[in-house]
Amino acid sequence: MAVMTVLQAVNDALHHAMGADDSVVVLGEDIAELGGVFRATDGLLKKYGPERVMNTPLAESGIIGTAIGMALYGMKPVPEIQFLDFIYPAFDQIVSEAAKMRYRSGGQFTCPMTIRTPYGGGIRGGHYHSQSSESYFIHTPGLKVVVPSTPADTKGLLLTSIHDPDPVLFLEPKAIYRSVKGEVPEGDHRVPFGVAATARAGDDAVVLCWGAMVHTALKAAALAAEQGWSVQVLDLRTLVPLDEEAVLEAARRTGRVVILHEAPRTNGFGGELAAVVAERAFEHLRAPILRVTGFDTPFPYALEHIYMPDARRTFQAIERVMTF
Amino acid sequence: MALEFRLPDIGEGVAEGEVVQWLVKEGDSVREDQPLVEVMTDKATVEIPSPAAGTVKRIHAEPGKVIPVGAVLVEIELAAGAAAPKIASHGGAPAAPAAAKPAPAAAVAASSGGEVPTPYRRPPGQRAAATPFTRRLAREKGLDIEAVPGTGPAGRVTDDDVLRFAASGGRPAAAAPPTAAARAPSAPSPIPASAAPPSAPASGEDEVIPIRGLRKRIYERMALSKSHAAHFSYVDDVDVTELVQVREAAKERARLRGARLTFLPFILKAVVAGFRQFPTLNATVDEAAGAYTVRKSFNFGIAVDTGAGLIVPVVKGVDRRPLVDLALEIERVATDARTGKSRLDDLQGGTFTITNAGNIGGLFATPIINFPEVAILGVHKIQKAPRVVGDRIAVRDVMYLSISIDHRINDGATGARFMNAVKALLEDPKLILAGEI
Numbered sequence: 001m002a003v004m005t006v007l008q009a010v011n012d013a014l015h016h017a018m019g020a021d022d023s024v025v026v027l028g029e030d031i032a033e034l035g036g037v038f039r040a041t042d043g044l045l046k047k048y049g050p051e052r053v054m055n056t057p058l059a060e061s062g063i064i065g066t067a068i069g070m071a072l073y074g075m076k077p078v079p080e081i082q083f084l085d086f087i088y089p090a091f092d093q094i095v096s097e098a099a100k101m102r103y104r105s106g107g108q109f110t111c112p113m114t115i116r117t118p119y120g121g122g123i124r125g126g127h128y129h130s131q132s133s134e135s136y137f138i139h140t141p142g143l144k145v146v147v148p149s150t151p152a153d154t155k156g157l158l159l160t161s162i163h164d165p166d167p168v169l170f171l172e173p174k175a176i177y178r179s180v181k182g183e184v185p186e187g188d189h190r191v192p193f194g195v196a197a198t199a200r201a202g203d204d205a206v207v208l209c210w211g212a213m214v215h216t217a218l219k220a221a222a223l224a225a226e227q228g229w230s231v232q233v234l235d236l237r238t239l240v241p242l243d244e245e246a247v248l249e250a251a252r253r254t255g256r257v258v259i260l261h262e263a264p265r266t267n268g269f270g271g272e273l274a275a276v277v278a279e280r281a282f283e284h285l286r287a288p289i290l291r292v293t294g295f296d297t298p299f300p301y302a303l304e305h306i307y308m309p310d311a312r313r314t315f316q317a318i319e320r321v322m323t324f
Numbered sequence: 325m326a327l328e329f330r331l332p333d334i335g336e337g338v339a340e341g342e343v344v345q346w347l348v349k350e351g352d353s354v355r356e357d358q359p360l361v362e363v364m365t366d367k368a369t370v371e372i373p374s375p376a377a378g379t380v381k382r383i384h385a386e387p388g389k390v391i392p393v394g395a396v397l398v399e400i401e402l403a404a405g406a407a408a409p410k411i412a413s414h415g416g417a418p419a420a421p422a423a424a425k426p427a428p429a430a431a432v433a434a435s436s437g438g439e440v441p442t443p444y445r446r447p448p449g450q451r452a453a454a455t456p457f458t459r460r461l462a463r464e465k466g467l468d469i470e471a472v473p474g475t476g477p478a479g480r481v482t483d484d485d486v487l488r489f490a491a492s493g494g495r496p497a498a499a500a501p502p503t504a505a506a507r508a509p510s511a512p513s514p515i516p517a518s519a520a521p522p523s524a525p526a527s528g529e530d531e532v533i534p535i536r537g538l539r540k541r542i543y544e545r546m547a548l549s550k551s552h553a554a555h556f557s558y559v560d561d562v563d564v565t566e567l568v569q570v571r572e573a574a575k576e577r578a579r580l581r582g583a584r585l586t587f588l589p590f591i592l593k594a595v596v597a598g599f600r601q602f603p604t605l606n607a608t609v610d611e612a613a614g615a616y617t618v619r620k621s622f623n624f625g626i627a628v629d630t631g632a633g634l635i636v637p638v639v640k641g642v643d644r645r646p647l648v649d650l651a652l653e654i655e656r657v658a659t660d661a662r663t664g665k666s667r668l669d670d671l672q673g674g675t676f677t678i679t680n681a682g683n684i685g686g687l688f689a690t691p692i693i694n695f696p697e698v699a700i701l702g703v704h705k706i707q708k709a710p711r712v713v714g715d716r717i718a719v720r721d722v723m724y725l726s727i728s729i730d731h732r733i734n735d736g737a738t739g740a741r742f743m744n745a746v747k748a749l750l751e752d753p754k755l756i757l758a759g760e761i
């Protein structure tokens with residue numbers, strides 16, 4: 001197996017998908033000659049030509065609208081939104097059209113489209129290049145929301161997304177695009193949806209997390225281990241569909257749940273996870289369910305290091321549930 | 325026929341008593357209602373009368389022993405033909421005055437089922453705190469979580485408490501003695517990071533003093549108040565120069581009626597006037613009901629420093645008593661408290677408390693609320709001090725007043741305005757006389 005970065009795993013998956021299936025096309029801003037601002041689509045134009053690798057105008061609504069049309073026509077478009085922060089002009093296309101196509105047509109049409117977009121902070125990108133707004137989309141029935149945390153999962157989940165018959169929002173953790181490396185299986189590697197992964201095993205408490213925050217949780221779990229606390233890190237991998245059984249199993253076994261995400265606290269997915277645990281694992285809880293999150297503010301450029309949950313804040317929450 | 329006479333529930337949440345001395349010995353014959361034994365409870369020392377005529381067969385509790393309500397005090401061989409005792413042999417209350425408040429949990433336990441009630445220390449109306457996991461553990465053990473004494477943070481019932489309680493067959497006394505002093509060392513692990521570090525073990529020169537009797541009552545009441553009421557304190561100084569003159573003039577007349585007129589009756593009157601404007605400060609809170617009761621009576625507890633510790637007898641009907649009468653009543657309840665003669669009735673029914681440190685010293689204090697009341701007033705030393713009067717500095721008599729308020733019920737602005745009202749009356753005592761007081 002080759003060792004790759006997260007970004008290389010994206011590129012590898014796209015190369016594999018386009019090579020194996022002519023109906024896969026990519027489109028987006030500066031994705032062709034330039035290979036995208038992060039170079040995720042590097043080399044695709046040269047290999048698969050301008051009919052399958054298309055630059056678009058700066059018009060996200062148009063990118064997604066076009067991709068929806070392609071999908072209904074039987075293609076498997078993989079549009080790129082340059083940053084998740086730029087997706088809002090396309091919001092209506094995504095939530096009103098793509099997400100509802102199967103329902104609205106009584107199952108005659110589906111919308112097999114994978115929207116790739118980098119999300120999250122940690123790169124000093126300021127308030128238009130750092131948001132983690134997955135909750136808007138999780139709240140829309142009909143969309144799948146996928147967030148990998150490792151190179152292998154990036155490839156495996158992206159290939160599963162591209163071949164899924166319904167629209168998928170594929171959120172790429174840009175903070176760890178190049179900093180996290182790992183072995184990536186060759187060929188048609190697929191990771192199923194709705195199956196969480198234990199990034200670190202533990203029995204005293206569990207940290208529920210996804211994407212870049214998985215690595216923050218791992219650091220916090222290491223700090224906890226110094227205190228003699230064995231903390232599980234559960235990487236949800238797909239937020240929709242959610243692996244509720246894995247969440248509940250961990251909650252019941254440990255009785256102490258910490259939820260970590262970089263999105264703002266209010267109405268973040270952490271609230272939903274806390275509700276799932278409270279509803280179905282209540283009598284196993286040994287401490288309050290705690291959330292470690294960003295703040296209810298626009299993403300701050302100058303105070304990014306304060307805003308972003310780090311290992312220290314996560315450890316403090318672990319400490320609180322362990323000593324409650 | 326022998327009667328097992330058990331320590332009766334003497335009201336007000338009293339869960340145990342310390343036997344002070346026996347007034348009879350084994351073999352004595354006793355009449356019905358004859359005093360048998362002196363028992364010191366958390367509230368007062370009471371004489372417990374015999375429930376029936378007969379002979380003292382066996383005394384079960386030695387002096388100094390702390391026994392829970394419902395435990396056997398004495399066996400009495402009933403006199404032939406003696407009337408059946410007026411009360412059941414367990415849990416009855418021959419001498420207890422009717423409780424002014426709803427029966428506390430311990431008393432309820434005593435009257436239902438007829439078993440020895442669990443001497444747990446949770447105050448009346450407060451439900452057990454426990455995590456969902458601990459509650460499930462208790463259910464699996466067939467235990468009622470409400471019956472398990474808690475040793476965790478803020479009295480929370482921990483897993484260890486449940487296991488210990490289960491192991492002791494549902495009686496915590498053996499494994500987890502109810503005295504706070506004995507409970508502390510058995511605090512469960514893991515100890516929270518915020519918990520106080522364990523104190524160094526006592527050496528030969530140190531003295532270990534068990535916390536019991538009145539001290540235990542204070543120990544628990546203070547912790548209860550501080551852990552429940554959201555205290556804030558507010559302090560102001562009061563120019564009482566005119567009040568000093570008024571009191572000086574009235575002192576001699578009061579003396580003719582046998583009263584020592586202090587400043588306290590004036591302050592009590594001013595407080596009543598303040599409460600008429602801000603009635604929600606004269607209240608008690610019921611956390612279980614999620615409500616507080618604004619009291620229309622003005623029964624003020626007076627904190628009395630006794631040799632044994634702090635006692636708070638209650639002066640009833642402050643609004644209805646003339647000043648001299650108030651002085652007499654304050655003196656009576658304070659003297660009874662100092663000499664250990666307080667009747668239970670004098671120790672309950674308070675709506676508000678006043679603590680006076682003026683005779684000792686200090687500038688001001690931040691008193692702890694007599695929970696479930698919602699405020700407490702601290703009265704402090706009157707001393708000469710320079711004050712600006714008009715545009716001149718004059719020597720005036722100045723006193724600090726401090727008040728602590730449960731912010732859950734009353735906001736700071738209410739407290740401040742109340743204090744302004746009290747201050748205005750005390751600075752111009754003519755108003756006290758002119759008012760509806």
